[in-house]
Amino acid sequence: MAISTKERMGIPLVHMPLNNPAQRVTNFEEVPIGYTLEQAQTEAKRCLQCKKPACVEGCPVGIDIPGFIALIEEGKPAEAAKKIRETNFLPAECGRVCPQDKQCQAPCVVGKKGDPVYIGGLERFAADWERSHGTYAPPPIPASTGKKVAVVGSGPAGLTAAYELRVRGHEVIVFEAFHRGGGVLVYGIPRFRLPLELIDEDIKLLENIGVQFAYDVIIGNALSLDDLLGKEGFDAVFIGSGAGLPKMLGIPGENSNGVYSANEYLTRIYLMQSMKFPRYSTPLYNGRKVAVIGAGNTGMDVLRTAKRLGSDVTCYYRRTRAEAPARTEELEHAEQEFLHWKWLHNPVEIIADENNFVKQIKCEVMKLSEPDESGRKKPIGTGEFVHDDADTVVFSLGCDVNPIIPTSDKEVRVNKWGIVMVDLATYQTSKKGVFAGGDAVTGGSTVILAMGQAKSAAQSIDKFLKGELNWNAPNVPTDPKAPGVQWSGRFMTAKR
Ligand SMILES: Cc1cc2nc3c(=O)[nH]c(=O)nc-3n(C[C@H](O)[C@H](O)[C@H](O)COP(=O)(O)OP(=O)(O)OC[C@H]3O[C@@H](n4cnc5c(N)ncnc54)[C@H](O)[C@@H]3O)c2cc1C
Ligand code: SF4
Known part of the structure; x- marks a missing residue:
């Protein structure tokens, strides 16, 4: 039976159940528990299926939000997950960590008179259903184009670029400085917000479609960009090296024992597993x-x-x-x-x-x-x-942005804050064959913005490899005060 708009507006927000605070601070288990199918269907009923959905305008990768929510309401979570994956390769991660309150949920019309539809919770529900029911179907990989792309960094930007390039038939190798993949998803965001197995599973999905990973390789040190484009035989490079250079205040006493940057603190605990010291060898003071x-x-x-x-x-x-x-x-x-x-x-x-x-x-x-x-x-x-x-x-x-690549290769132009400068339309850098996206071109930002840029950059790389991109005219800013890429509604702009 059809539900009227008034009835939909009258349904209260279905809060996602959380683990009890007193108990959860004693462990690293995930805090939100997730929706049941029934809860997700009720929350999905709150969506008005707008003809011009403002929520989609607020999503940096343009997920068909009303489309996937309608499938949940119909009791088809596997199809909902498939729909999300048309535009987002990391739905389980994004459902958990995206700032939906500032992006897709902010303009949701239901939010004008109460709580917006909990789009993030529904995305997470569909992704978790797909995992637990094994309904994921790998994308078809076309015959090899014979072209080879190096991706620097295995954070959300690098993983997205790798996926987008592989599904277009290119050979892809991801070079990662650390001993495991995921970038900040692994070394920064805590386990109680984002379980490790989700990232590991998505990396496995990439390996299953032929993406290769080379760990413990620092580009700019072990291999230069010229090595990649020369003796290593790559036709293009995507830089997704992120922003991992900590900022301090510069106050007296910062060199005392017991002072950390957040990055060092979290990396020790989550990547190096110092929370399990001495079972793992990294200690933590x-x-x-x-x-x-x-x-x-x-x-x-x-x-x-x-x-x-x-x-x-x-x-x-x-x-x-x-x-x-x-x-x-x-x-x-x-x-x-x-x-x-x-x-x-x-x-x-x-x-x-x-x-x-x-x-x-x-x-x-x-x-x-x-x-x-x-x-x-x-x-x-x-x-x-x-x-x-x-x-x-x-x-x-x-x-701030990791400096190793621009400092090791002066052809890659950066602004005075160390942000890699790119052509906003194509994500080309000032070095031929080299593209960039994610925190490297924005400064510290968000997972979904990194993914959105990587996706656009991969589309440009594909054109470049097919000879359809004019390399002579990348519009890469030369002013050292030029801003990095910024998010403004549906579009990436250069506003600061
Ligand atoms: C603690 C913390 C919490 C956060 N929480 C959220 C959140 O809740 N929601 C959200 O949307 N965003 C969050 N962010 C921001 C978000 O994680 C980043 O915007 C996003 O990860 C950027 O993706 P990226 O792929 O560009 O870079 P990264 O995730 O930083 O990945 C870059 C990768 O490149 C590797 N690398 C760097 N240099 C080299 C090199 N020279 N050679 C080889 N590999 C290299 C790094 O080791 C790293 O693995 C958080 C960030 C932090 C630090
Ligand atoms: S704006 Fe809100 S109500 Fe409209 S389609 Fe998007 S989620 Fe549904």
Whole structure:
């Protein structure tokens, strides 16, 4: 029986069940439990099947959102997963970590009078159904084109580029500096948000269609871009090397024992498995009182990780909760987990003991003034200082682009922030045969944006390999202050 729009609008949001906070902070199990088929169908009924779906405009890879939601409502989750995979190779990952509240769910019409449709939860449900029921059908691979592409980096950008190039019949080898694939999905995003087996399974799907992986190879060190395009016989290169260069504040005491960047802290724990030390050989100095500086998504990940390792954990942020850059859902989940919050606190010094181990963090208390150029209210010092005890400090302030490729090859142009400059229409860099996408061309961004760019870049590489791309005219900015690629609705732009 057809359901009216009014009836659909009257259905309340189906909240995804979560593990209990007191119990979940004792382990690394995933926090959201996932929908049952019945719950997913009820949530799917809230979608109005808009003729001009605003949600699709908000999705960087243009998933047919009403299409897959209708299939869930009809009780066809396997078909829904297939529909998502037409445009998104990593649905289980995106359903879990995409900032839907800022992308597809933000413009959803249902959200104008209440909660938007929980598109992320439904995407996750369809992807999990496909995995648990084994309904995934590999794409057909056409006869070999005889062309060979090197992909640098195995994060979301590299994996997406590899998939898009392989399904067009090209030979693809992914070079990864670490000993396993996945990029930030493995070494940054915690297991309680994104289980490792999901990424491993998607890498297996790529291997099954013939994508090869070469681990422990640093391009720019073991092999140069010229080596790849010369003696190694590649016809094109895609750079998806990400943004893994940590930012620090430059305050006194940063070299004390017990100070980490978020990247080092999370990499030790998740990639090197130091949480299982001594079963795994990487140790971790994780104190009893951990101070985390920053309130973005990475900050939430560090806070919640430290809590799971048994520490007393405090977040320091120079603005208030309202300006915190973390996704709403991440902030809410963190707030449920018995952490301490020091809003309007700006760390100015880390104080160490006589053996150079951290013992305190000194902060200036801040207040907010008028909004700055970012649109957020500017924090200004009050002249009042506080000293808090801490034995570990983790800087979670975002990351800059990995510099190794541009510094090892001067033909690849970067701007003054180290961002790889590309032609916005084609993702060509200034070096012939070399394309780039993901965090390398945006600075630290999101999984789905990295994927969207990689997909566009792969389409250009395909044209280049077929001789359909004019190499003489890539519009790669020359101004060192030119911005990297930015997201604006459905389109990538160069606004900063
Ligand atoms: C802790 C943390 C949490 C995050 N949470 C979210 C989230 O919830 N949602 C979201 O959408 N985004 C999140 N992000 C951002 C998101 O993970 C990134 O935007 C995304 O992973 C970028 O993908 P990428 O493929 O460009 O780069 P990466 O994922 O960084 O992958 C780059 C890969 O290239 C490899 N590499 C680098 N240099 C070389 C070289 N010279 N040779 C060979 N290999 C090389 C690296 O080892 C790495 O594996 C988070 C980031 C962090 C750090
Ligand atoms: S905007 Fe919302 S209601 Fe409309 S199709 Fe998209 S998810 Fe459904």
